[in-house]
Amino acid sequence: MKKQNKLKIINDPIYGFITIPSELIFDLIEHPYFQRLRRISQMGLSHLVYPGAQHTRFQHALGCLYLMQKAIQTLKFKGIKITKDEEEATLIAILLHDIGHSPFSHALENSLIEGLSHENLSLEFMETLNQDFNGKLDLAIKIFKGNYDKEFLTQLVAGQLDIDRLDYLKRDSFYTGVAEGNINSDRLITMINVRDNQLMIEEKGIYSVEKFLLARRLMYWQVYLHKTSLGAELILIKILQRAKELIQKGNELQSNSSLSYFLNHNILYDNFSLEILERFAQLDDYDIMTAIKQWQNHSDRILSKLCQMLINRKLFKVKLKNKAFKAKKIENIKHNIQKQFNITSEEAKYFFFEGKTSNQAYNYDYQQIMILFKNEKIKEVSQVSDQLNLKTLAQPVVKYYICYPKGLQ
Template structure:
């Protein structure tokens, strides 16, 4: 009996954009691949759901949304006589679909704890190269664009710039799922205003207010959502949990965890020894591994691991203070001494409960400008083209300091 061919021209229903069409069978096969399906098990916003209960959307949602917006952007640019070949169209859709494939469990926390010095961008590239082998070189152009090695500059800017497709999706999506309306940008309007001049991605003059709104929305989303104090505490506690688990693993202490998580806890992984085997183990690691381990570690004999794991499971987090200037040494020591006494721990162990850092946000970076195309065909940096005085203020990085300690 002849095997029935799979229907690969599927449509997906997205709560933000409605129906999203998968453009061809190659992209369908990439989406079906276990590497990509893993993104369904990785939260887009880490522990932000401890603050915004609706923020449970995944990296999978976001990647599919990006692909949809990319298709729209290509249609708009072609309508404006920008030449984009079918190969380039396909490569752009694949590159944006896979731009986040290297994100680990709980996104950024893993980069700072159990995998040292390997960024998610580097891991994304490793996944893309591996997929390229499996798909007989059909991702070569997508990789070239992703690495910004393509001679046509604007193709790379659609993937990564200050007004790229990635940002157009995540701001709108994160705003929708958190319910924070300040981040609700008009991605349709921004895409409709896109054009290409001198090989640069530009926004036509009519879209200047939409760009201003986009930059202000991004700044508000950073302080209100991405750097929200509760989310900050939770992410830092998670980093500390994984650090403590790794410290215990190095001493040979037994820890309950999945085989994928065990691989990263019991081995020192860095850029130099990130092999194909490491990549396969990384592809098996997701939020579920980390959360199930943390739930078990609540009952671990190690007091430090048990206490910090319990904080996440019960959502009884550390207290946080945020201010413009750094905290005085005396104040930090006072909080540390209090924690040592209260929890009956050593000074070294206290660093898991009392720590201070700085956070910064720069809404607009002058080094990679957003260009506005005026009616005379001249291009100008948005910071100079805008009559909004506060836009210049957005170019200055805002730095804040925080300290966390037990309640």
Template sequence: MKKTKPNKLKILNDPIYGFIQIPNTLIFDIIEHPYFQRLRRITQMGFSNLVYPGANHTRFHHAIGCMHLMQKAVRVLRFKQIEISNEEENALYIAILLHDIGHGAFSHALEHSIVNGISHEEISLKFMKKLNDEFDGKLKLAIEIFEGKYHRKFLCKLISSQLDIDRLDYLKRDSFYTGVTEGNISSDRLIAMMNVKEDELVIEKKGIYSVEKFLIARRLMYWQVYLHKTGLVAENMLVNVLKRAKELAEKGVELFATSSLKYFLYNEISQDNFTGKTLEMFSKLDDYDVLSAIKEWTNHEDKILSLLSKMIVDRKLLRVEIQQDKFEENYINKRRKKVSKKFDITTEEATFFVFSQRISNQAYSSGKPIYILNKNGNLLDIAKASDQLNLQALTNPVVKHFICYPK
């Protein structure tokens, strides 16, 4: 009996863009790969769902959405007589599809607790190189573009810049799932206004208001969603839970954990010893490993680990205060002394419950400008081209300080 080949030219239904087409069989095979399927088990927004209950979408949703927007961008640029070869087109789809593949469980929390000294971008690159070996070198050009090393710079800018495809998807998607309408940008309009001049990715002058709205939406989403105080405190508590678990593991204390989480708790992982085996273990680590461990740790005999875990599971989070100025050391120490007395722990251990940090938000950096293409063919930085006075203000980073402590 003749074996039928599976249909690889699938269509996916996305709540934001409607039908998304998988362009070819290679892309289909990359999406089917276990490394990519892992993104289904990593939330796009960490603990933001403790504030916005709808924010349960995953990195998988986002990556597929980015690929869809990249298809639109390629169509628009070709229509404007910008030459993009089939090989370059495919490389763009692969690079944008895999740009976030190195994110760990709960996105940024792992980077600050149990996997140190190596960023998610570097891990993404390791995954891409491994996939390149498996797919007989077919990802070589995608890797070059992802690293920003390809000679046609505008292709690299589509992957990573201040107005890249990644931002065009996550702002619209996060706005949709959180219900925060201030972030709802017109990604279609922005892509329709894209052009290339002197190897720069530019926006035509008639798209200037869409860019202004995009920058303001980004600023509002940061303060309202990404840096929301409840999300901030939950993420920092998660970092502290993992740090405490790592401390206990180093002392040889027995901890419940899945095999992949155990590997990262009981081994010191850094850039220098991030081997092929480490990558394999990382590819099996996702939100479910971390959540199941935290649920189990609520019963652990270590007071700090169990208390922090209980607080996260029951959403009884620490109180948070935010202000413009740095908190006085004296004020922080007073809080720590109170906590050490209340929980009968040392003041050193109280740092897990009382901590202060700074957050900053810069909506636009003139160091890597978004260029507006004038009718006369000149390029102007959006901050200078815009008649919006507040765009100039958006180039200044806004810094705030926060302190967390038990209620």
């Protein structure tokens, strides 16, 4: 039998040709768990605002693999000791870092499984894959969890200036067409170094760091927290909440077996199991959208209305403010919703959402970005930046929102 060539080359629109560096990584990419990421959108429902944002977690993961290869080669060239096993393990950790995402990525996090973030679920997938691959992911899991003595390897996977962020900012900027997010990832990777077991940026890269942090702030308000995307994702969450409520009341809803399981059961961290993980591995964006298309004709007016709104992009009006909305205004809107739709105050909760969202481009309390000078002095980036007030970018910006149907009388 002819042996399969596993050292493939993949053509990526951002970076060009991406090489798969080992047979183990090829086999992980081929695994159904990873192939599922082809059917998980990278940016949830952002395509309702930016039509080009149709890329997937699969593409993002491969982009991260490419950038991590460049980062490791850069560090090795600068004399940082990284063994072959450590290199492969770090590549595996970044490849699988998002494997636990729910359908529509962050939009449905905690909607299907409560109390388990996508990072927790990614670790569950990695532990299961490790059994399938006879312990070959042991080191990758240690690096992913931050339990390995070379801290800088973990910082490359998850940190303030990690490979994940370098890819998603550049990739999301490309697919949305929002030029403000286009960072120079090549320059940043060229400038990385390690001292005292910590990842840092050489002095010449400080302006690229400033651009990176500003791009992150702008992309969050302009893209990730865009009010229309926010409103659409809240409708999606409410659709699943209503579906669960109807099922609990004895109503029948059409959906495939994978989605039906999560609608009929309250899955919590305490009752999570391998069986549930396998069922979760069968869920993707297609299952959710197929169900929503079916439910738009359901006899329940609330469920059908919400589904029709999402399918036909008849989305809510969303208002953002720097301070909380007055209680009287909120009560007036809720009253108008009840009156216009002829529903109870309890049912009106499906057509009115309120909350707050925040954006913090740089967090001092979480792996500070350190700058390495030629004289070997090390300083935190905000202490040496002369182009931007990075302390301002480190302050969380909080905005309050309300969402409700357009055209309320």
